[in-house]
Amino acid sequence: MPALDDLAFFQQLARARSLTETARSLGLSLSAVSKRLKQLEARLGVTLVARTTRKLTLTPEGERYLARGALILEELAELESRLADTRSETLSGPLRINATFGFGRTHIAPLLSRFCHAHPELQSWLELTNFPVNLADQGFDIGIRVGEPPDSRLIARPLLKSRRVLCAAPDYVARMPALESPQALTRHECLVVQENGTDFPLWRFEPVGGGPVQAVKVGGRLSGNDAEVITRLALDGHGVMLRSWWDVHAHLQSGALTALLxxxxxxxxxxxxxxxxxxxxxxxVRAFIDYLEQELPRRVPPLPESQVILV
Known part of the structure; x- marks a missing residue:
């Protein structure tokens, strides 16, 4: 139906907030996209988009058309998916996933590769970003994140327990100032990952066994926006870093890094x-999340006794 095609077109336009990006994603010319938007607005008799030189802003009518239209398209997708589920056990269709760069490269990408080998009728898209994206606006089925979901409309499934670990290379440990408490980190060379506008250089710790969290503002001569670079600097003995267990467990087990405090x-x-x-x-979607929940703990060893997560 033309109306459903228009809904899908406008949903794509609303996600991109740009005629140029919409044209690129749909494989159309810019003039074709602009013409189609004008035809849609003429058919509905309302202005859906306020155009500026840099971006598109939805009018109240556009917001309403997008919201109600998204429900209609979702109902249709659910109906087709339900029918496909009853027709065959074969997994097929698009699977769009968003994850962070480091964890996405190291774990999600290889697991997605294996999953797609097992289900060759899937069409997958993995997008890695430094920050969580809005799943609905960007058209993603699954987001892989750290911590609690910021949106109550999202369902969360636990995949892997982890914790930040304070560590340094033995070379730095041999010559570092005394470190009796988190507050003593102010006297240390701390290797800081600065990304996403977060409060990194604010490191947080809690006593083993429970207790109030302590936050320490740290700093040092060396910092960067890439975790792999910071890990390399720590391995070279430049200072102390606070990284996730999944990222450093191999270095800790080999002795290249030493856990502190x-x-x-x-x-x-x-x-x-x-x-x-x-x-x-x-x-x-359900099957891939089940697969991640099963396979991720096999790729990352459990936290040692001193780092046990108390649930």
Whole structure:
């Protein structure tokens, strides 16, 4: 139906907030996209988009058309997915996933590769970003995140328990100032990952066994926006870093890095899969999350006794 095609077109336009990006994603010319928008507005008799030189802003009518239209398209997708589920056990259709760069490269990408080998009728898209994206606006089925979901409309499934670990290379440990408590980190060279406008250089710790969290503002000569770079600097003995267990466990087990402050531990950094709440979640989404929940703990060893997560 032309109306459903128009709904899908406008949903794409609303996500991109740009005629140029919409044209690129749909494989159309800019003039074709502009013409189609004008035809849609003429058919409905309302202005859906306020155009500026840099971006598109939805009018109140556009917001209403997008919201109600998204429900219609979701109902249709759920109906088709439900019918496909009853027709065959084969997983098929699009599977769009968002994850962070480091964890996405190291774990999600290889697991997605294996999953797609097992289900060759899937069409997958993995997008890695330094920050969580809005699943609905960007058209993602699953987001892989750390911590609690910021949106109550999202369903969260736990995937992997983790925690920040304070560590340094033995070379730095041999010559570092005394470190009896988190507050003593102000006297240390701290290797800071600065990204996403977060409050990194504010490191948080809690006593092993429970107790109030202590936050310490740290600093040092060397910092960067890439975790792999910071890990390399720590391995070279430049200072102390606070990284997730999944990222450093191999270095700790080999002795290339040493865990510090045994009476304290960094705050939890558990990984979760989030997806939109809906009456019928496509089988491909459920199956991939089940697969991650099964396989991720096999790729990352459990935290040692001193870093046990208390639930």
């Amino acid at each position: 045994p009476g304290w531990q960094g705050v939890r950094a558990d990984f979760i899969a989030v997806y939109e709440a809906r009456r019928h979640v496509p089988a491909r």
